[in-house]
Amino acid sequence: xxxxxxxxxRYGSIPVLRKVSFHVEAGEIVALVGSNGAGKSTLLRxxxxxxxxxxxxxxxxxxxxxxxxxxxxxxxxxxxxxxxRQLFPNLTVLENLELGGYIHGRKHVARCxxxxxxxxxxxxxxxxxxxxxLSGGEQQMLSIARALMAKPALLLLDEPSLGLxxxxxxxxxxxxxxxxxxxxxxxxxxxxxxxxxxIARRAYVLENGRxxxxxxxxxxxxxxxxxxxYLGRDxxxxxxR
Amino acid sequence: xxxxxxxxxxxxxxxxxxxxxxxxxxxxxxxxQVDFYRKRMDxxxxxxxxxxxxxxxxxxxxxxxxxxxxxxxYGLFAVPLRSIVRLHTSTSTFQGKENPIVLGxxxxxxxxxRSLAVRLFEQVEVTDRDIVQVAFNYSLFPGAFTxxxxxxxxxxxxxxxxxxxxxxxxxxxxxFRCTVLATTAAFALHIADTMERTGTESSRLRxxxxxxxxxxxxxxxxxxxxxxxxxxxxxxxxxTEMVEPGLAGECTARDGLxxxxxxxxxxxxxPVTGExxxxxxxxxxxxxxxxxxxxxxIRYRTGDVTVLREVPCPCGRKxxxxxxxxxRTDNRVSVRGIPFYPEDIELLLRxxxxxxxDFRLVISTVYGIGDQIEVLLTRTPAQDLPGGGxxxxxxxxxxxxxxxxxxxxxxxMVEPDQLPREGLGYRTVFRSLTPVPDSPLPSPx
Numbered sequence: 001x002x003x004x005x006x007x008x009x010r011y012g013s014i015p016v017l018r019k020v021s022f023h024v025e026a027g028e029i030v031a032l033v034g035s036n037g038a039g040k041s042t043l044l045r046x047x048x049x050x051x052x053x054x055x056x057x058x059x060x061x062x063x064x065x066x067x068x069x070x071x072x073x074x075x076x077x078x079x080x081x082x083x084x085r086q087l088f089p090n091l092t093v094l095e096n097l098e099l100g101g102y103i104h105g106r107k108h109v110a111r112c113x114x115x116x117x118x119x120x121x122x123x124x125x126x127x128x129x130x131x132x133x134l135s136g137g138e139q140q141m142l143s144i145a146r147a148l149m150a151k152p153a154l155l156l157l158d159e160p161s162l163g164l165x166x167x168x169x170x171x172x173x174x175x176x177x178x179x180x181x182x183x184x185x186x187x188x189x190x191x192x193x194x195x196x197x198x199i200a201r202r203a204y205v206l207e208n209g210r211x212x213x214x215x216x217x218x219x220x221x222x223x224x225x226x227x228x229x230y231l232g233r234d235x236x237x238x239x240x241r
Numbered sequence: 242x243x244x245x246x247x248x249x250x251x252x253x254x255x256x257x258x259x260x261x262x263x264x265x266x267x268x269x270x271x272x273x274q275v276d277f278y279r280k281r282m283d284x285x286x287x288x289x290x291x292x293x294x295x296x297x298x299x300x301x302x303x304x305x306x307x308x309x310x311x312x313x314x315y316g317l318f319a320v321p322l323r324s325i326v327r328l329h330t331s332t333s334t335f336q337g338k339e340n341p342i343v344l345g346x347x348x349x350x351x352x353x354x355r356s357l358a359v360r361l362f363e364q365v366e367v368t369d370r371d372i373v374q375v376a377f378n379y380s381l382f383p384g385a386f387t388x389x390x391x392x393x394x395x396x397x398x399x400x401x402x403x404x405x406x407x408x409x410x411x412x413x414x415x416x417f418r419c420t421v422l423a424t425t426a427a428f429a430l431h432i433a434d435t436m437e438r439t440g441t442e443s444s445r446l447r448x449x450x451x452x453x454x455x456x457x458x459x460x461x462x463x464x465x466x467x468x469x470x471x472x473x474x475x476x477x478x479x480x481t482e483m484v485e486p487g488l489a490g491e492c493t494a495r496d497g498l499x500x501x502x503x504x505x506x507x508x509x510x511x512p513v514t515g516e517x518x519x520x521x522x523x524x525x526x527x528x529x530x531x532x533x534x535x536x537x538x539i540r541y542r543t544g545d546v547t548v549l550r551e552v553p554c555p556c557g558r559k560x561x562x563x564x565x566x567x568x569r570t571d572n573r574v575s576v577r578g579i580p581f582y583p584e585d586i587e588l589l590l591r592x593x594x595x596x597x598x599d600f601r602l603v604i605s606t607v608y609g610i611g612d613q614i615e616v617l618l619t620r621t622p623a624q625d626l627p628g629g630g631x632x633x634x635x636x637x638x639x640x641x642x643x644x645x646x647x648x649x650x651x652x653x654m655v656e657p658d659q660l661p662r663e664g665l666g667y668r669t670v671f672r673s674l675t676p677v678p679d680s681p682l683p684s685p686x
Contacts, residue, residue, distance in 0.1 A: 021293075055293070224347070
């Protein structure tokens with residue numbers, strides 16, 4: 001589905017991604033975890049064509065997409081749910097959803113709305129409400145639903161659990177699993193390592209723009225380095241030789 | 242690493258993507274967590290991200306056996322000691338000029354090696370219905386423990402037989418109705434001899450196959466074992482310094498050893514110049530670990546000369562295959578499955594006796610496998626004999642060598658003109674003791 005090799009990107013003169021290689025198979029949920037500033041969001045923005053890359057290749061369904069415009073990339077089926085939702089707060093829930101699907105036309109929008117409301121029933125109850133008045137969790141659901149309106153083959157999720165209560169996070173992750181069951185391939189980017197590893201099949205750990213670990217989620221969950229980095233158990237000073 | 246099955250129907254291209262991803266994690270971790278690798282890369286002005294494609298790995302320097310010994314004990318570990326769950330010592334038996342090599346495995350590493358050993362068995366179609374007799378000297382080859390774990394992981398029945406005599410092994414083989422025997426080539430030959438001597442018919446055994454290694458399996462030895470035991474013999478390949486078996490093994494097609502390319506990146510280089518050679522050429526195997534956490538190795542020179550082929554195997558697996566090891570790039574020899582360096586013997590001899598002038602190792606081979614070792618030495622009469630008399634001297638030396646090698650060694654003091662002059666390796670002479678009617682003269686190991 002997605003194959004990335006040697007991807008580099010920078011902000012000005014500062015390298016943010018350093019020759020990153022990873023892949024996502026069709027039907028997988030793959031997590032990309034890392035702390036603040038590791039380069040996770042830049043990576044997603046680069047995949048979506050929103051940030052220029054300085055090196056490397058991005059193959060999406062066998063086709064290089066690194067020089068395509070963001071709109072073309074969305075049309076090909078690679079759709080991003082941005083960090084912090086980024087909804088149109090003054091538009092209603094329905095209008096936000098319609099905008100998400102507009103590139104595929106009115107008929108498509110009408111066909112898809114039903115599915116969105118059954119995936120997130122709460123949005124159906126709120127459909128006339130302005131997006132800005134929704135709770136954080138509802139906004140996240142709307143943000144995902146809006147991305148789904150664009151018929152993604154690969155959905156990129158940027159920190160969907162950010163700032164949400166644990167119960168709401170469970171609900172969002174439940175929806176992600178349901179989407180996966182419907183055949184949507186998912187790349188999940190998270191700081192919340194344990195949560196992401198809980199629903200992903202495989203994961204990559206990004207640190208300072210480099211992938212330092214890769215493996216099955218189950219294995220990484222018990223990995224000393226992951227625990228050290230994300231559970232605050234730093235015992236590196238006990239390095240024994 | 243359950244998904245996808247690297248031995249399943251994945252293309253070479255997909256395999257290369259997996260390898261690239263894992264190489265990046267290995268280099269990133271080695272660079273930031275192992276001073277040795279970091280210093281070497283810094284000296285060349287290289288960062289891990291300078292390796293963006295598999296071919297770029299060639300810009301990094303080789304790692305030699307000497308480097309491993311120089312960082313005794315924990316200098317090359319890439320994780321804190323508390324993440325290590327198993328320590329291994331390779332070359333523990335010989336206190337030569339170098340320190341022993343100490344390896345550390347994390348939980349992941351232990352699991353990885355076990356899964357590779359399982360793969361060795363699965364490649365030759367061992368199933369949970371089999372009874373597997375594992376006959377190794379665990380102190381000389383600690384990697385054999387992994388065979389035990391793998392047999393259990395497969396759900397097969399483990400019959401560990403360790404270093405029992407061939408007669409007892411044969412009895413176990415017969416009475417336990419073992420279907421698979423995993424052992425060294427040397428011991429398999431010994432069992433074949435014992436069967437002939439005792440008149441044991443192979444039809445009285447339930448044996449289906451032998452898995453033999455990690456020392457190379459010469460063709461004459463394979464032919465001999467198969468003719469006496471009447472079942473196929475499959476070879477496997479391991480690197481002594483990595484202790485564990487499982488790097489590569491034959492499948493039922495027996496046309497090369499399938500390399501675990503999901504866990505190791507292989508290069509073949511010219512033994513002298515170190516230049517990379519194209520696939521299909523004969524050269525020294527250089528290995529880089531792809532997922533090892535405790536003890537990553539970058540461009541490790543194995544000293545084994547082999548041929549790496551990337552053509553698909555009749556069995557359907559698409560992994561690259563190694564030819565059986567053709568020879569060593571150094572002087573290492575192997576007797577009864579125990580590898581050692583003549584240089585180390587020399588060091589021991591010279592430490593023991595400052596009056597030593599010269600010596601030869603005479604290695605008798607049977608079907609291409611080192612079977613016995615004899616030391617012929619000359620010394621200057623001016624120096625006193627350590628130990629007192631001549632027989633005490635020889636006894637002392639014999640016991641020192643036995644302790645160091647784990648092998649009985651014959652020692653003779655001779656006149657200088659009695660030292661064999663013909664020779665292949667470093668002060669080493671091979672003499673074939675293969676019974677003549679059975680096979681043509683085997684080549685030395």
